[in-house]
Structures are given as structure tokens and as C-alpha cells.
Amino acid sequence: MHLEDFARANEEKLRANSYPGRGIIIGQSPDEKHYIQVYWIMGRSENSKNRVFDMLENGFVRTKVFDERKVTDPSLIIYFPVKHVNGVHIVSNGDQTDTIEEFIKCGKSFMEALETRTFEPDSPNFTPRISGIIETEKRRYALSILKSLNNNPDYCQRYFYFYDRFVPGFGHFICTYNGDGNPLPSFTGEPEVVRMFNNIDEVAEYYWDTINMDNKVSLLVKFINAEDNSFKIRIMNKNR
Numbered sequence: 001m002h003l004e005d006f007a008r009a010n011e012e013k014l015r016a017n018s019y020p021g022r023g024i025i026i027g028q029s030p031d032e033k034h035y036i037q038v039y040w041i042m043g044r045s046e047n048s049k050n051r052v053f054d055m056l057e058n059g060f061v062r063t064k065v066f067d068e069r070k071v072t073d074p075s076l077i078i079y080f081p082v083k084h085v086n087g088v089h090i091v092s093n094g095d096q097t098d099t100i101e102e103f104i105k106c107g108k109s110f111m112e113a114l115e116t117r118t119f120e121p122d123s124p125n126f127t128p129r130i131s132g133i134i135e136t137e138k139r140r141y142a143l144s145i146l147k148s149l150n151n152n153p154d155y156c157q158r159y160f161y162f163y164d165r166f167v168p169g170f171g172h173f174i175c176t177y178n179g180d181g182n183p184l185p186s187f188t189g190e191p192e193v194v195r196m197f198n199n200i201d202e203v204a205e206y207y208w209d210t211i212n213m214d215n216k217v218s219l220l221v222k223f224i225n226a227e228d229n230s231f232k233i234r235i236m237n238k239n240r
Contacts, residue, residue, distance in 0.1 A: 027171020040219035
């Protein structure tokens with residue numbers, strides 16, 4: 001199968017998934033001018049849906065409560081999904097973003113940082129921690145998922161995927177869940193290939209339209225200039 005056909009099939013599988021949960025895509029625009037990160041959050045409970053993405057002046061993005069009156073437990077829903085440090089652009093689905101940032105500041109690695117973390121303590125789902133980095137100087141990227149063994153919290157499975165070069169026009173995608181359920185079934189298999197586009201708004205609108213309408217909450221796209229490391233971010237929030 002041609003890579004584009006393979007990617008389209010993966011996108012249709014994502015479209016058919018009623019609850020992929022949180023998702024990360026890392027890739028490159030077809031014209032090779034930008035490295036790309038996509039991140040989204042979803043929710044089933046009122047607490048999880050009560051969020052927006054908020055970009056700070058330094059270019060970090062945080063999740064933020066939309067309606068303070070509806071907050072029940074902010075512990076796993078408020079964090080920085082996007083940061084950057086020393087030419088490394090970080091994206092994750094939890095406060096491990098901060099862990100990765102601190103390790104990189106100290107000259108340590110993505111893997112070393114995540115070896116200190118495990119899946120989320122949200123029994124019975126034990127939601128996987130998904131993370132990714134782009135190293136702009138080395139022109140490479142990585143993804144990781146830390147998950148329980150079939151929702152058994154006694155075992156943490158640590159998977160790391162390293163890509164030594166980008167594929168123009170494509171990215172690798174990983175999410176937290178294979179679908180809805182009780183408990184929620186964790187993502188299985190390797191990160192999947194999906195398409196990227198040259199325009200940041202096209203990427204944002206395409207994947208915003210792809211993920212489930214009823215459960216999506218927020219989505220962001222980060223375009224990083226491959227020449228000078230400057231970046232821009234687009235945010236889509238369901239709550240306005």
C-alpha cells in the first residue's frame with residue numbers, strides 16, 4: 001500500500017474511534033519548512049470537558065479550567081501540554097512535560113526523564129502517559145507511551161519510538177485509548193502514520209474535524225520553523 005493510502009486508512013480509523021482520549025502527532029509539512037506537533041484532549045465527564053487551552057507569552061500552552069463553578073478534581077486535568085527548552089519542543093498529556101523539561105535542562109534525555117514516571121493513577125483506567133519531543137538541531141523526534149498491563153497497575157510497560165529523520169508530509173500519531181469502554185482500553189501497537197499539510201490552519205481544522213464531535217474538548221497545532229526554530233501555535237477550544 002502506498003504511504004498516503006496507509007495514512008488515510010489510519011485517519012479513517014481515528015475518525016471512527018469514539019474515544020481516542022488524548023492524542024499526539026509529530027511530523028513535518030510536505031514542503032519541509034516546518035516541523036509539526038498536534039495535541040488534543042477529550043472528555044466524557046463534566047470535569048474533563050470543563051477545560052480550554054491557553055497560550056502564555058513565552059509560547060508554553062497550559063490547560064485551564066473554563067468554568068470554576070464546575071471543578072471537582074483538577075489534579076490530572078490541569079498541566080502544560082506544550083513547552084520548549086534548549087531547542088527541544090516537548091508535548092505530552094500530563095505533568096510529565098515538566099519532568100522532561102527539567103531533565104533536558106540538566107543535560108539528560110527524554111528516556112531518562114520518563115523512566116521516573118508511570119501511567120496516571122486514575123483507577124480503573126490507569127490512563128497511559130503519552131509524550132513526544134522534537135530535537136530541532138538534530139532534526140529528529142521521538143514518542144513514548146507508559147501504560148499498565150491490561151489495566152493492571154502492578155506492571156508499567158514503557159515504550160519508546162525514535163525517528164532519526166522526518167518524512168515530509170507525514171507524521172506519527174499516538175493516543176491514550178483504543179476506544180470507549182469501562183475500563184478504557186489503552187492504545188496498542190506502534191504509532192501510526194498520518195498526513196500533515198503545509199498550512200497550520202488546514203492541519204488544525206482537519207484534525208479538529210477528525211476527532212469525535214461529542215467528546216473533543218481542545219486541540220492545538222504547533223508549527224516550528226525548520227531553519228530558525230521560531231514557531232506559531234493555533235488553538236481550537238470547544239468551550240468559548
